[in-house]
Amino acid sequence: MLRLDQIKLTLDEKESDLQEKILKKLKIAKSDLQSFSIYRKNIDARHHQVSYSYSLDVEVVNENAILQRKIKNVRKLVVEPRSELVGGIVELHTRPIIVGFGPAGMFCALQLARQGYKPRVFERGSQVEKRVKDVETFYQTRTLNEESNIQFGEGGAGTFSDGKLTARTKDYRVQDVYDMFVEHGAPKEIVYDAYPHIGSDILIDVVRSIRKEIIALGGSLHFDSKVEKLIIEDDVCKGIVVNTQEICSDVVVLALGNSSRDSFYRFHKQGLLMESKPFAVGLRIEHTQKAINEALYHKYAMHESLPQASYRLTHNVEGCGVYTFCMCPGGQVVAATSNQGHVVVNGMSNYARDKENANAAILVQVDESDYGEGIFKGIEFQEKLERLAYELAGSTYKAPAQRVSDFLEEHSEGEMIEPSYPLGVTYTNLHRLLPESITYKLQEGIRAFQKKNKAFKNGNALLTGVETRSSCPIRICRKETMESSTIKHVYPIGEGSGYSGGITSSAIDGLKCAEVIITKYTNTNISK
Structure with missing residues (x-):
């Protein structure tokens, strides 16, 4: 596979013209071009001239012959092998709990569900359909629902944003996040657009689709369910209390939003180590x-x-x-x-x-x-x-x-x-x-x-x-294993825990946490 950078199209040219650009760049016949795909699409507006600039992944008949010619902006694409995600050996008899269903909690839950771990998600806000109505009611009547609004509810604060997927990291999971979004109805161009966005109107449907997959795979989602406290014994978390009911689990993922101020105060009193951050x-x-x-x-x-x-x-x-x-x-x-x-x-x-x-x-x-x-x-x-x-x-x-x-x-x-x-x-x-x-x-x-x-x-x-709510002013301290520094079996993730900012980085943090859980625990004895 070859990577071709800086392939330009004028504003009046179409993407169907890219094939001819490739043939001209590589000086090959059409029969030598096996396939190509767009890796990145950007707008070049320098020097008051505007054009589209592409990076393309290209398969040709004789790759080595082309590389020997050392053509500018043409290189061999080296794909780093990814290690297989292998389940751990520690017995997990209870379904993992995820507190919060913003990007971090949502992608953690989706990955766990796909690997057979049947997560239980508890979200303080409402299901997205009701949430949209609650926001509209606030706009019409100025009556605010403090648990179902632009900050709280299914999909997190990002649901009422532009759905920007800005990523300032080289983490391979960026592509995983984009692929998962596309699988659930996001525009296909987010995979290669230099500045991808979904849009709030489409994101609502995407979030709903992700919820349905998690449920279909044996997971469950509980809305209007604010966690009142953690069940802690000898610095080990045994579960949560929600709506006065005790729910036990050996794994509690805290995917709080950055507006969960009451939860920060409550969990800090219970012994979760936190620190102030800029x-x-x-x-x-x-x-x-x-x-x-x-x-x-x-x-x-x-x-x-x-x-x-x-x-x-x-x-x-x-x-x-x-x-x-x-x-x-x-x-x-x-x-x-x-x-x-x-x-x-x-x-x-x-x-x-x-x-x-x-x-x-x-x-x-x-x-x-x-x-x-x-x-x-x-x-x-x-x-x-x-x-x-x-x-x-x-x-x-x-x-x-x-x-x-x-x-x-x-x-x-x-x-x-x-x-x-x-x-x-x-x-x-x-x-x-x-x-x-x-x-x-x-x-x-x-x-x-x-x-x-x-x-x-x-x-x-x-x-x-x-x-005031662009990022969280506190961080819930965690180890390199993503587990809380002070309370075992608690995994603080996402923007509200102080480890990410925005949809993409929060989703990546959720995927990382799911991987930690999967590689530590076996799912063979998880109860229904």
């Missing part, structure tokens, strides 16, 4: 998608073959990172609180990304120097900002908002961007929301972004607050 807070910015397309695609902005443009920007202010996060092309800002009397914003897009506005978080890294020392000081800081955002906007779940030029203390003329936040906004001074040091870093970051992306020069763009 995270980020900030605001969400909205531009028109048209402006983003023009800034990144230039004269090609209206070309029908191009997807909606997206960006990722970073800057350093006095040693502190300021960066955009969870950029949602053609999307909307959503009301992402899970607590009454709090306002939290996030972003989401459907697969088509066809709404008028683009949005992204602009975040500032924070640590104990910003909010004080102590395991839960970061959570207290989040809650303080969320309550203040609620109060600043009128205590009705509207979000506080401000024109970018006003936030930068500059002048701007023209129409302000129409906000997409579903519960409405209250225009106010966001300097009153955030600490002075964070406000300053956001200002400096935005000014730096104005030099990198001309859409940011529009002072009429809109800032909405507050974004």
Whole structure:
């Protein structure tokens, strides 16, 4: 197998033209080309010229002859062999328990189910069908269900996002995650797209399909089932208590979401070792998608073959990172609180990304120097900002908002961007929301972004607050074996345990945990 990099197509060429590009690149006849597939597809928008750039995996008749010619961007593809997943020998008489059904818990459960371990999943939130209705009820009536919302429920917080599958790791499990998603109805292009996304509308169906496979393989899912405590004897976990019922198991996987604050407090009191970790807070910015397309695609902005443009920007202010996060092309800002009397914003897009506005978080890294020392000081800081955002906007779940030029203390003329936040906004001074040091870093970051992306020069763009839930402010300490540092048989995984960020890395952490369980325990005597 050969890997061909930087095979270019103009915007007017089609993927059916790739075969001719391969023949020309390798200088071979059509009969010498056995097959090819797309490994990666990217958009090259450098130097104000826009084209598609492909990496292709190609099988030919005489591979060695081609390699001897040392053609630029042509190399032999070396596939590292993967070791077979072999079940362990320790007897496991009870079905493994998984607490939480976000990406980490979902992929851990799916892998365990496929290997015959019949996991039992307990999710504090509701099944996705009810969850969608609960979110809509909140939008219509401003009555929040604290256990079924954008943070809690089947699929986790990622279900109400863009379904971005960003992966900044070379882990081979990335491909496994993509393949599993496609098997359950995700778009096939996520396997090779450089910036894959599923879209919230499709992700809902994908999550439902994964649930059905787990059940078909002997697993079970229990929704509206918050774990009240762990059953611990002599620093060994024996199971959980949920809805006052004791459920025993030798394996308890904690796949908590990063908003599971009450669970963090509860399990810490029971002896789970935790530590504070840095995270980020900030605001969400909205531009028109048209402006983003023009800034990144230039004269090609209206070309029908191009997807909606997206960006990722970073800057350093006095040693502190300021960066955009969870950029949602053609999307909307959503009301992402899970607590009454709090306002939290996030972003989401459907697969088509066809709404008028683009949005992204602009975040500032924070640590104990910003909010004080102590395991839960970061959570207290989040809650303080969320309550203040609620109060600043009128205590009705509207979000506080401000024109970018006003936030930068500059002048701007023209129409302000129409906000997409579903519960409405209250225009106010966001300097009153955030600490002075964070406000300053956001200002400096935005000014730096104005030099990198001309859409940011529009002072009429809109800032909405507050974004606090991009990552978890605590970490549940674990060993290299993924087992808790202090309580045996407990396996903290995923974003809420402080070991991942985003759908893909959380899913990978879930797969790793499943592998640890499978290679340690045998499934031959698992009870029904």
